[in-house]
Each structure stands twice: as structure tokens, then as C-alpha cells.
Amino acid sequence: MGINTCSGAISLSRELENKSAKFYRKLSSRYEEDLGLFLIFSKENSKYITQIERAYYGVITDAIEGCFAFDLNPEEYQLEMDIAKDASYSDALNKALSMEERILKFYKTAAEQSKHLMADVPRSFVLVAKKRSERISKLKSVLSGEG
Numbered sequence: 001m002g003i004n005t006c007s008g009a010i011s012l013s014r015e016l017e018n019k020s021a022k023f024y025r026k027l028s029s030r031y032e033e034d035l036g037l038f039l040i041f042s043k044e045n046s047k048y049i050t051q052i053e054r055a056y057y058g059v060i061t062d063a064i065e066g067c068f069a070f071d072l073n074p075e076e077y078q079l080e081m082d083i084a085k086d087a088s089y090s091d092a093l094n095k096a097l098s099m100e101e102r103i104l105k106f107y108k109t110a111a112e113q114s115k116h117l118m119a120d121v122p123r124s125f126v127l128v129a130k131k132r133s134e135r136i137s138k139l140k141s142v143l144s145g146e147g
Helices: 006-030 032-059 062-066 089-114 120-143
Strands: none
Touching: 006 032, 006 089, 006 120, 032 120, 089 120
């Protein structure tokens, strides 16, 4: 079932943030090479959802919610959370990159779809997308051995 409302998009955002935080906690326990980085990513996720929810609750009205600003298919943003027991560190990093790129796609799409009806919520989506882009750069740097 598709997502058409802002509260639905916020719920999907919360789900993506919670799942990816769990993924990074799992990585931190398995791969000590970048333990600190993975724990930071996990903690940042809760900050992202708080930022978005504050924007939403600060400006939302029944009129905006009723406008059905979104046309999101949650299936496009499903995250693969399992890491094979014999997965190499680079396999795990590639899975993290794939996950981050999917979440980034969600935030960019959600921001674009809501920008005409709201201001604060899409702005929060854009800010989180920017931070996610920086995270992708960090992961690519670690993967290439530069981080």
C-alpha cells in the first residue's frame, strides 16, 4: 500500500532510521575496525528522526494532512538487514552503502513531493539527505582504505 500523507512518510522515515541504526549497531559489534564510526551513525539516526518529527509536529494541520502530498511506495525503500556470518568487512561496507543510498533516495523523494505544500518538513528531509550523502562519502572512503 502506498504512502500519501505526511504522517505516513514520517512513519516510514522512523522505520528506516530505526532499522539502519540496528544495522550499524550490528556492524559495530562485528567489525571493530570502525567501531566508533558505526556507533556514531547509529546515534545520528535517532537525531534525524527527532529533527523531522519536530518539524512535522510544529507545522502540521489537518488541512495539510488531508492534501495527500505524497505518493511513496514503501516497497522501494525496504532495507536488507542481514549480514552473512562469513561476510567480509568490504561486503558489510558495501551493504551499508546500498542501505544508505536507498534511504537517501527516500529523503530526496519525500522532500521533492512535499515542497509545494509545506516548508519545514521538506527542509528537514533535505537536511537529513545532505547528512546521509556525507555518510555515503565516509563509507566510500573507508571502503577504499582511505578512512
